[in-house]
Amino acid sequence: MKVTIIGGGGRVGSNAAFALQCAGVVSEIQILDANEAMAEGEALDLLHGASTIADQRIYAGDYDRAKDSDMFIITAGLRRKPDESRLDLINRNVSLFSQILESIKTAGTRSDAIIFVVSNPVDILTQLAVSYLDLPWNQVIGLGTMLDTARFRSMIADELKLAPTQVKALILGEHGDSMIPVWSSATVNGMSMGKLPGFSPSFQNQIFEKTKGSGAEVIRRKGGAGWAVGLTIAEVTHAVALDKQQLLPVSSLQQGKFGLRNICLSVPTVVGRKGVLDQVEIELWPKELQGLQASARALKATLSKVVSK
Numbered sequence: 101m102k103v104t105i106i107g108g109g110g111r112v113g114s115n116a117a118f119a120l121q122c123a124g125v126v127s128e129i130q131i132l133d134a135n136e137a138m139a140e141g142e143a144l145d146l147l148h149g150a151s152t153i154a155d156q157r158i159y160a161g162d163y164d165r166a167k168d169s170d171m172f173i174i175t176a177g178l179r180r181k182p183d184e185s186r187l188d189l190i191n192r193n194v195s196l197f198s199q200i201l202e203s204i205k206t207a208g209t210r211s212d213a214i215i216f217v218v219s220n221p222v223d224i225l226t227q228l229a230v231s232y233l234d235l236p237w238n239q240v241i242g243l244g245t246m247l248d249t250a251r252f253r254s255m256i257a258d259e260l261k262l263a264p265t266q267v268k269a270l271i272l273g274e275h276g277d278s279m280i281p282v283w284s285s286a287t288v289n290g291m292s293m294g295k296l297p298g299f300s301p302s303f304q305n306q307i308f309e310k311t312k313g314s315g316a317e318v319i320r321r322k323g324g325a326g327w328a329v330g331l332t333i334a335e336v337t338h339a340v341a342l343d344k345q346q347l348l349p350v351s352s353l354q355q356g357k358f359g360l361r362n363i364c365l366s367v368p369t370v371v372g373r374k375g376v377l378d379q380v381e382i383e384l385w386p387k388e389l390q391g392l393q394a395s396a397r398a399l400k401a402t403l404s405k406v407v408s409k
Contacts, residue, residue, distance in 0.1 A: 107176030109138030115330030124154030242351030244366035273395030
């Protein structure tokens with residue numbers, strides 16, 4: 101499987117490339133970036149380690165060379181300027197993202213290509229990709245709340261002194277302020293989390309607030325997140341590459357589950373080689389369902405401002 105990482109010269113793109121290289125699942129990784137020298141440097145650095153880990157083809161390229169890619173991973177994005185509003189940043193990223201989509205469309209893609217959006221605001225940009233590219237909606241996926249979910253599980257495990265891989269809990273909705281923690285189905289190795297010692301409403305509030313603020317904390321301490329998001333990018337990529345039919349909280353255009361339509365956000369989604377295979381409507385507590393629907397309304401309100409600008 102050939103993967104092209106657009107924005108691969110940046111922190112997130114290069115960390116994703118490293119995660120994909122370490123796993124050795126995809127056969128070809130193309131690094132594409134507006135900064136060609138940076139893309140070439142990252143590709144060369146990865147290539148130097150190829151003999152120790154996986155027999156992959158790794159190189160820097162361009163959109164024309166990317167057109168036969170099985171998957172496009174878009175990580176390119178802009179950071180907020182001092183005193184810049186969230187909406188202004190969103191519109192600048194929408195402008196950059198539109199240029200990337202135009203370049204992909206002009207060069208062409210395979211009819212079965214998967215577009216995997218990582219750039220923020222991920223839900224808005226995923227919707228933009230669905231509307232702009234000549235591909236079925238189910239072949240466009242956003243990272244959504246994958247990173248939020250990974251952080252959520254890891255923090256639960258750390259606080260309860262449990263093995264992180266045995267903790268199963270979801271964050272759904274927007275990758276942003278209106279995200280929703282789903283405690284109703286949270287488990288540890290198949291056991292209800294609610295039955296564990298130390299689990300309480302105050303514990304729930306503490307962990308969720310910590311999860312919401314964790315991205316900002318990483319940015320404050322080291323300038324930006326990279327390793328954890330790289331791993332979640334690899335998880336989604338492998339679900340596609342190996343046709344895993346894995347249930348993941350990725351963002352996609354909603355088709356009616358949970359009463360949601362015509363907006364991209366994260367719900368439990370079956371992911372395989374053809375992209376979104378199904379969106380699964382699990383039972384939620386009433387407050388969780390209300391929160392998910394409120395998250396959709398918040399995204400629609402933002403989208404209307406972006407589109408009208």
